[in-house]
Amino acid sequence: MNIYEISMKSYNLKKMKHFYTNILQMELIVEEEHIFSVMAGTTRLNFERDFQQPYYHLCLRTNESYFDKMYEILKGMNILLENEAGETSLFWKGKQMYFTDPDGNVLEILERDYHYKGAVPFGWFDIGEIGIPSSSVKDFRHELAPLVPDQIKEIKSENFAFYGDEQGVFVLVREGRCWYPTQRPASIHPLKITISGERSLNWNHPTLPYSIKIKPI
Numbered sequence: 001m002n003i004y005e006i007s008m009k010s011y012n013l014k015k016m017k018h019f020y021t022n023i024l025q026m027e028l029i030v031e032e033e034h035i036f037s038v039m040a041g042t043t044r045l046n047f048e049r050d051f052q053q054p055y056y057h058l059c060l061r062t063n064e065s066y067f068d069k070m071y072e073i074l075k076g077m078n079i080l081l082e083n084e085a086g087e088t089s090l091f092w093k094g095k096q097m098y099f100t101d102p103d104g105n106v107l108e109i110l111e112r113d114y115h116y117k118g119a120v121p122f123g124w125f126d127i128g129e130i131g132i133p134s135s136s137v138k139d140f141r142h143e144l145a146p147l148v149p150d151q152i153k154e155i156k157s158e159n160f161a162f163y164g165d166e167q168g169v170f171v172l173v174r175e176g177r178c179w180y181p182t183q184r185p186a187s188i189h190p191l192k193i194t195i196s197g198e199r200s201l202n203w204n205h206p207t208l209p210y211s212i213k214i215k216p217i
Contacts, residue, residue: 001148001168003043003127004215005194006058008105009050015102016047023073024060026124041124042116046192054189057131057171057179059108062124067095067111074099081106083181098181106131106179115167130193131171131179133186134208137161140172147203147212148195168195 010016017036021028026045030037034049040060062070071089074080074097080088081098090096094111101107110128114120134140137158141150144163151165159177163170176185190209197214204211 001164002196002217003130003168003193004196005044005046005192005213006127006130007046007048007192008056009052009054009190010047010103011050011053012102013047013049019101020045020047023077024070024124039124041121041126043127045127053103055104055106055184055187056189056191057106057108057129057186058127059110059129059169059171060124061110061112061126061128063114063120063122064095064111066122066124067097067109070109071095071097081181104184106182106184126168128167129169129171130191131173131186132191132210133173133175133177133188135175137172137174143205144170147201147214148197 013036017031020026020038026038026040028036028038035046037044037046075088079099081100082088083090088097096108096110098106098108108129112125112128114125132140137160141161141163148164150163152162152169154162159174161172163172173186175188178185188208192211194213194215196217198216199214200216201214
């Protein structure tokens with residue numbers, strides 16, 4: 001599944017806009033009093049002002065050269081997150097790093113192959129992962145099963161599961177589990193996601209502030 005669009009809440013809206021447009025160098029496509037939108041490659045990312053400070057986890061994908069450029073910028077800002085060995089430059093099927101934005105969201109950048117048509121851009125490819133906490137990973141997987149096929153074969157547990165495919169993944173975690181590599185427990189905040197699929201569908205979770213829209217490929 002491709003992740004087309006993500007809508008999240010934001011507390012420090014002005015600082016967030018500066019960070020995503022000036023530091024992460026994403027294209028600003030909407031700017032209003034209580035909302036702004038940027039393009040993270042092919043994924044649209046919307047932030048709406050909130051009076052509480054929610055936080056999320058998402059993963060940006062790009063190539064090695066743009067990864068290296070962002071690493072130097074974020075390292076200079078001293079916002080890279082260290083793993084248990086004190087490292088900030090990591091590797092998982094490609095180069096990997098974690099950092100935080102002004103709202104405290106735990107962000108990840110992965111070096112990956114470009115799976116879209118056309119020339120490889122010097123910039124962001126897309127958002128490949130979005131974190132979704134719930135009280136039960138197993139129950140949430142069952143609720144997703146009729147909506148989105150799961151092709152991920154990696155180990156799944158009661159506290160954590162990758163759900164989706166190589167093009168896009170929901171990172172399902174149990175509420176309270178810490179987002180790697182921090183000691184900050186995952187918590188539930190409003191989230192709207194638009195993904196690709198075989199049929200048109202609008203789905204709202206019965207009890208949690210989550211909605212998923214599916215658009216045919």
